[in-house]
Amino acid sequence: MVSKKHRxxxxxxxxxxxxxxxxxxxxxxxxxxxxxxxxxxxxxxxRLVQMALQEDANAxxxxxxxxxxxxxxxxxxxxxxxxxxxxxxxxMGGVIPxxxxxxxxxxxxxxxxxxxxxxxxxxxxxxxxxx
Amino acid sequence: xxxxxxxxxxxxxxxxERVPHYRSLSxxxxxxxxxxxxxxxxxxxxxxYPFTRGIHKDMYRGRLWTRRQQSGFGSPEESNERIxxxxxxxxxxxxxxxxxxxxxxxxxxYPLARADVGLQGTSLCTYEDMRALYKDIPxxxxxxxxxxxxxxxxxxxxxxxxLAKERGVPWDxxxxxxxxxxxxxxxGPTFQSAxxxxxxxxxxxxxxxxxxxxxxxxxxxxxxxxNAYNVRETGVNAIQEAAFSISLAADYIKGxxxxxxxxxxxxxxxxxxxxxxxxxxxxxxxLRAMRRIWARMLKEKFGAREEKSLWFRTAIQTAALPLTAxxxxxxxxxxxxxxxxxxxxxxxxxxxxxxxxxxxxxxxxSHKLSIRTQQIIAYESKVVNSADPLxxxxxxxxxxxxxxxxxxxxxxxxxDKGGFIRCFKEGWVEEQINQARxxxxxxxxxxKQPVVGVNIFQEEDEEVKIDIFRHSSDMQAKRIQYVQDYxxxxxxxxxxxALDKIxxxxxxxxxxxxxxxxxxxxxxxxxxxxxxxxxxxxSNFDIPE
Numbered sequence: 001m002v003s004k005k006h007r008x009x010x011x012x013x014x015x016x017x018x019x020x021x022x023x024x025x026x027x028x029x030x031x032x033x034x035x036x037x038x039x040x041x042x043x044x045x046x047r048l049v050q051m052a053l054q055e056d057a058n059a060x061x062x063x064x065x066x067x068x069x070x071x072x073x074x075x076x077x078x079x080x081x082x083x084x085x086x087x088x089x090x091x092m093g094g095v096i097p098x099x100x101x102x103x104x105x106x107x108x109x110x111x112x113x114x115x116x117x118x119x120x121x122x123x124x125x126x127x128x129x130x131x
Numbered sequence: 132x133x134x135x136x137x138x139x140x141x142x143x144x145x146x147x148e149r150v151p152h153y154r155s156l157s158x159x160x161x162x163x164x165x166x167x168x169x170x171x172x173x174x175x176x177x178x179x180y181p182f183t184r185g186i187h188k189d190m191y192r193g194r195l196w197t198r199r200q201q202s203g204f205g206s207p208e209e210s211n212e213r214i215x216x217x218x219x220x221x222x223x224x225x226x227x228x229x230x231x232x233x234x235x236x237x238x239x240x241y242p243l244a245r246a247d248v249g250l251q252g253t254s255l256c257t258y259e260d261m262r263a264l265y266k267d268i269p270x271x272x273x274x275x276x277x278x279x280x281x282x283x284x285x286x287x288x289x290x291x292x293x294l295a296k297e298r299g300v301p302w303d304x305x306x307x308x309x310x311x312x313x314x315x316x317x318x319g320p321t322f323q324s325a326x327x328x329x330x331x332x333x334x335x336x337x338x339x340x341x342x343x344x345x346x347x348x349x350x351x352x353x354x355x356x357x358n359a360y361n362v363r364e365t366g367v368n369a370i371q372e373a374a375f376s377i378s379l380a381a382d383y384i385k386g387x388x389x390x391x392x393x394x395x396x397x398x399x400x401x402x403x404x405x406x407x408x409x410x411x412x413x414x415x416x417x418l419r420a421m422r423r424i425w426a427r428m429l430k431e432k433f434g435a436r437e438e439k440s441l442w443f444r445t446a447i448q449t450a451a452l453p454l455t456a457x458x459x460x461x462x463x464x465x466x467x468x469x470x471x472x473x474x475x476x477x478x479x480x481x482x483x484x485x486x487x488x489x490x491x492x493x494x495x496x497s498h499k500l501s502i503r504t505q506q507i508i509a510y511e512s513k514v515v516n517s518a519d520p521l522x523x524x525x526x527x528x529x530x531x532x533x534x535x536x537x538x539x540x541x542x543x544x545x546x547d548k549g550g551f552i553r554c555f556k557e558g559w560v561e562e563q564i565n566q567a568r569x570x571x572x573x574x575x576x577x578x579k580q581p582v583v584g585v586n587i588f589q590e591e592d593e594e595v596k597i598d599i600f601r602h603s604s605d606m607q608a609k610r611i612q613y614v615q616d617y618x619x620x621x622x623x624x625x626x627x628x629a630l631d632k633i634x635x636x637x638x639x640x641x642x643x644x645x646x647x648x649x650x651x652x653x654x655x656x657x658x659x660x661x662x663x664x665x666x667x668x669x670s671n672f673d674i675p676e
Contacts, residue, residue: 015231042675
């Protein structure tokens, strides 16, 4: 395990409270050498962006299981742009229909992981984003 | 890291295909064969104490289980359409899910709630919403489960009771259930979800208020469904699901007895909502063990004397956690096996989870398929012909005993720590859940827990073809506009008076049952958030913005 010194802010937006994935992904990221700032539930996009700014994070990880992914992805990317933080990667995961995966990527989300994606693939894809 | 290379796979076929181990999902080692020496006990008949074999003598000969698919999305009007569709294709009970905002006591226009309006259930913030939801549905003929937890359950129950009153349906004719489980309803007993929007002690108190109020006023209504299912969906095992939920039920019983209620006046109106996971025999054994533990606990610990107080009644939902986004049609097979487990275990009602669970809410077609799955098991498979068909099987009885012992062991640990609610508040439950989640994830990653399509028999570059449920595009904006207009266009004075009363009760008389005051506020046309906000304010409690 190499320390990658990359820092994630990881959280959920709005009211969706399913946090299984958030917990597990956070642990996997930490186990593989990333630093994780765990923002937990009930965040606004503004709050996550502020956290990313204060913590000098390189990435924001969002988990979404309630169908609100498109709404919040657009808002989050806009918020990052306004704060001149286009370098911060945005990674999403959760219950996201295939057509929406493409739409999210079109909006500028760097990677999207749907249920059942194996850990090694997730970490490999994330590592690649930072190369 | 692939689990096996292709050539390893091929050679394993040549050697004879084997599963990786013989442990149950909770870690019990199955034996190669079970013999009389593994179980040589005595069993009482179905319908006899301690009800291991079921709570009725004739089980499904007397009456099939209720087909109760959860539904609810968008506006109450849209959900009303879906309910009617489900009843048309053979659903026999209503199972109404509310959206996250409703479940957290927020109106659709609360900024943090806006994006979630109507997504995971239907939005019910006013009395008129309940009226729209139940349009043309006879309240005294169909049983309903209302999926919402305290304190919001007090508001939703009030809406329902007031609707019955308006329609002239006497409350003692109402049949159904308010979930009303303070700690485990929302997304299972995770700490942040159960403590962020309302003070936890007041949540528990109002849950008991709802129960206490319903017992005399609506005697056929179930006052609580202890939500074991959502406990399980966090990733814990069958033993933990059972021990956590029965321990929580024991706390509710103690709370009601402390208010001076006789256990026989309410125990028959308490029911459970449990999971059926993939380990067929373990799930069946779990429910048989839960029935026995419940009967003994009610009789020996709480002194119940009436037989119905000893009945462990449970609704089942087939577990969503093992369903996969990969090869989604496989989920139909999984749900069928889980539904079979629920039937073989002798449940009272079933929700068969849709195969599209990993993508969206169920489409109409997926909803119908879930009902058809149950109908095929009920009418074609013949498994309903005899009560407790697996009773006396060496394996099932041995496993029932083993699981019962493990559940009781864990319940003892919880009891020694001061009960489930205390364990929750002190973070012990959260710790157990997180450990279980990591362990489960690890088992899937390592292949110890094989999942077809995910860690074995994967299809590279699989292209999923699946119809997805889509919400109507202007639904959220309409709901936001609706509640804003609603607040403007009503008589404000009675609303304020009713809200002031709740405020004063919360501050000065927390020992009083809040149910009547909350019902008055709903009747005066207060919204769900207005009612919750006064109680929050009276408790100096801030919510996430």
